[in-house]
Amino acid sequence: MTRKNTTLLAGLAGALIVAPALAFAVVNVGDTLGVSESEIRAQLEKDGYTVTEFEMEDGEIEVYATKDGQTFEFELSESGQVLEIELEDPTEDSDD
Secondary structure (H helix, E strand, O other), X not given: OOHHHHHHHHHHHHHHHHHHHHHOOOOOOOOEOOOOHHHHHHHHHHOXXXXXXXXXXXXXXXXXXXXXXXXXXXXEOOOOEEEEEEEOOOOOOOOO
16 A cells, blocks of 8 residues: 555545534534624534524523524623523423
């Protein structure tokens, strides 16, 4: 096997390891998504979420988004850092 073939195989193997991780990109506490609605929306959509609601109040940003049939609430600081992520309970009545 030539050096060129070995390098090519190593590159392909690396791509196969990284590709699944990118397919399951998730947002975690501590990540920074941006400070404006458009920046935050773009980052979440890039990671596969669909933003359904966006609120700014009391110095924090609340974003509701869905992914894979589940609804998430993201609480962000004014600097765009994710402070908390909650998975919404689909059986909970929001009118309580």
